[in-house]
Amino acid sequence: MPTGHEVLAAVLQVRADVLQVLLWQRGKDPDRGRWALPGGALGATEDVEESVRRQLAEKVDVQEVAHVEQLGVFSAPARVPGVRLVATAFLGLVPSDADPEIPADTAWHPVDRLPETAFDHAEIVRDARDRLRAKLSYTNLGFALAPREFTVSALRELYAAALGHPVSATNLQRVLTRRGVLEATGETAPPGPAGGRPAAVFRFTERALRVTDASAVLRPPGPRESTGE
Amino acid sequence: MPTGHEVLAAVLQVRADVLQVLLWQRGKDPDRGRWALPGGALGATEDVEESVRRQLAEKVDVQEVAHVEQLGVFSAPARVPGVRLVATAFLGLVPSDADPEIPADTAWHPVDRLPETAFDHAEIVRDARDRLRAKLSYTNLGFALAPREFTVSALRELYAAALGHPVSATNLQRVLTRRGVLEATGETAPPGPAGGRPAAVFRFTERALRVTDASAVLRPPGPRESTGE
DNA sequence: CCCTGTTTTCGACCAGTAGGCGAAAACATC
């Protein structure tokens, strides 16, 4: 039994205040009618990251996908019936203001209320969701879920939807500002129908677009590095 | 050209106060004479984690490997000459007091002064080292590098060697104690030849053995969870 | 036996960071 290799992408976006994942409905067996992650066989001349971007391009406008990172390998011998197929899974993030064209067999589904899924794809979606939730708090990954410009309230709702629990606007703004990743544009957004003070518009700074993993505890000794400019 | 799949393990241990990796010297082409990571082809009836543990057993006593985790996929089309070979890389950790038997072609090498390595294995070792350094500070991964019982000074030297920078013993003890992962045994270790106060002996608690990733900033609201018990 | 040197341990202090609260600002509608 030869070993094949496929790539799969769990593309996440906050839509209607709910974290959702892009799935397509299989038209043939095995698992006909069940919902699957976009992906496909690894090509001979590409690595897995190139491959997942290529395959994703068949379902959505890849320009809209702001962040792609490797989740891990799924390799249970019988994860797909009949053939031996090892999968490299990816996490993809789409800003909440994008509404990419998608094929007819494709739809967004809330990550916490998945339909009947194909193969081990539900497990992959869970892993993607958990990875996002973990990294949202200690990295700048939020920029990949947010529009280019936004108010603090809008960002708060995004984080709340993605994390699955309420977030304080005050604290969110202070934390992100202190990290040096939030920047006021000077503009203000018009208030809603009920009135209220107009909200200031922010964007992520250049440095925010580099996802910095390190929230190092047990730092090397010596004076702190400045976070500002 | 068919696609094969192999697993590779970067097994790290602090030896002689230096972070080292287990490598074996290739006896035949390609890359004869260069140093390679242990590993091999994925079997038909195993997943990648089972496979890496099986392959590792051929080089070292697997009982000594305290922690194994997936690093990622390496899949550049020409990463191995001649064939298309996708690799799943793993990070393995061995406690510093273990000295496993290893074959004649196998040796430990400092991760910061590698010999001539085969294929893309140097990159994998770098990734393993960086992963360890990142996770040491915000997880309990240290337990996998330490003996079952140890003094704070010994643990400090372990962390310093693994992280590559000095670590304060005071702070290390306080941080780990507050996390509830350090526990005094009540015993004391005899002082060195120069005298000095005898050091208290510690061990990691049960809860420390579960590696807890979450160092969540932007927590859900409400009272703090107690770390005690 | 006391003094010195060494190593560990512990308490105190400081700074940086997150969470919470409420007042003030800036708008809409009546």
Added chain:
DNA sequence: GATGTTTTCGCCTACTGGTCGAAAACAGGG
């Protein structure tokens, strides 16, 4: 102008990490 709504900002508290220095507990030498 009064009221209601939303945003913004400052203040307070709690917790955590980093640093320092004193005290504790040992060995060895005079």
